[in-house]
Amino acid sequence: MMEQVIKDVREFGEKTGIINKRVLVLYSGGIDSSVTLYVLKKAGFKVSALTFFHKWSWPEVLRWGMKFTKSLNVEHYLIDITDALLRRAVGRKGPICIHCKKVMLENAKWFALNNNFSYLAKGDNANDKIIGTLLDQCPGDIRLCEIPKIGIPIFRPLVKYKADFIQKLADEAKIKPYRMYEHGRRRQWREGCxxxxxxxxxxxxxxxxxxxxxxxxxxxxxxxxxxxxxxxxxxxxxxxxxxxxxxxxxxxxxxxxxxxx
Known part of the structure; x- marks a missing residue:
């Protein structure tokens, strides 16, 4: 399965020209972003990883992610967003993830543009698609979204695959992210902070x-x-x-x- 997915993603990258550009993966250290990074690296993309962390991030997950990117020989950037998150979230009502995601996306866009990356990549899978959301309104193949409002093209190489299939890919590649055994938002493994x-x-x-x-x-x-x-x-x-x-x-x-x- 993994070999075919890598082949399909490589062909899409060649068709669109993305494979010749620098791609920055928003890397959380979870299953989806780890498989995304693995697939892009094996498919021959010029890929780097970007991880945001803050004072309350799980340290074990961060350490595992750093080991994983090192094993792939992928350049890995780490950005502390503690102060930005405090400014954005304190005094407001939750869920705090809404405020945190805005901080991360804004910083990711400017980091990518200022460091000569042409695309941001996300680990979204088919279970993440929501009717009406901006990224899922993209014309054509939803793996690539170039809506000007976002400010930089978003590449979602695995968005057509369901979560259980992504898990099978991870098992095949022996990718086993560190889990905190959180309750999570859904029955699937979906941890955060x-x-x-x-x-x-x-x-x-x-x-x-x-x-x-x-x-x-x-x-x-x-x-x-x-x-x-x-x-x-x-x-x-x-x-x-x-x-x-x-x-x-x-x-x-x-x-x-x-x-x-």
């Missing part, structure tokens, strides 16, 4: 951001040990878990109590 668990009706504060990291980092230890997926909303302390039994929930509650929450 602990800030997404700030209750949406709350005004965002630095104190809530610190609390979201501290609480979820601790429960992630239980999740990894138990091989279940757990996250905790703050400040409500609602426990969310896939496949948890009463014993696991009790362990989580004891951990929270020991933290004084």
């Amino acid at each position: 602990p800030l997404q668990y700030i209750d949406e009706e709350e005004r965002i504060t630095p104190e809530l951001m610190d609390l979201a990291f501290r609480v979820n980092y601790e429960v992630s230890k239980i999740a990894r040990k138990r091989k279940v997926r757990i996250s905790v909303r703050v400040p409500s302390f609602e426990v969310m878990c896939w496949d948890c039994n009463d014993e696991v929930i009790e362990e989580v509650r004891k951990a929270l109590a020991s933290m004084g929450t």
Whole structure:
């Protein structure tokens, strides 16, 4: 499967001329962006990776991502957006991901343009397509979007493949990103950062951001040990878990109590 996908992406790159241009992949260290980076590199693209991180990012995921790009011999840029995120999000209501994505996309566009990249690449898969969104309104092949409003062409090489197929590609290539065993937004593996668990009706504060990291980092230890997926909303302390039994929930509650929450 992987060989055919690489072939198809290479042919698309040759047809459009993208393969001869510099491509900057927005790299989170998750399954989708890791497979995207792998496919583009193996297909012969002039590809680099860009990772945004902040004070509350999972350190284990960042370290794994750096090892992965090194193994591919891919140039990897890291940008700390802590200050920008604080300016954009504090005092506003969540979900914080909306504010964070705006910060990342704005910075990614200007970083790419100022460093002579011709395209930004994203790890979107077919499950990420949403009717009405800007990228999915692109005329022609939605793998390439050149809407002027974005400011730089967006390349989504795997957007026609579903999430379960991307997982099979990852398995074939032995790509196993570090997982924090978060609850995530959907049943599929879709992790991000602990800030997404700030209750949406709350005004965002630095104190809530610190609390979201501290609480979820601790429960992630239980999740990894138990091989279940757990996250905790703050400040409500609602426990969310896939496949948890009463014993696991009790362990989580004891951990929270020991933290004084």
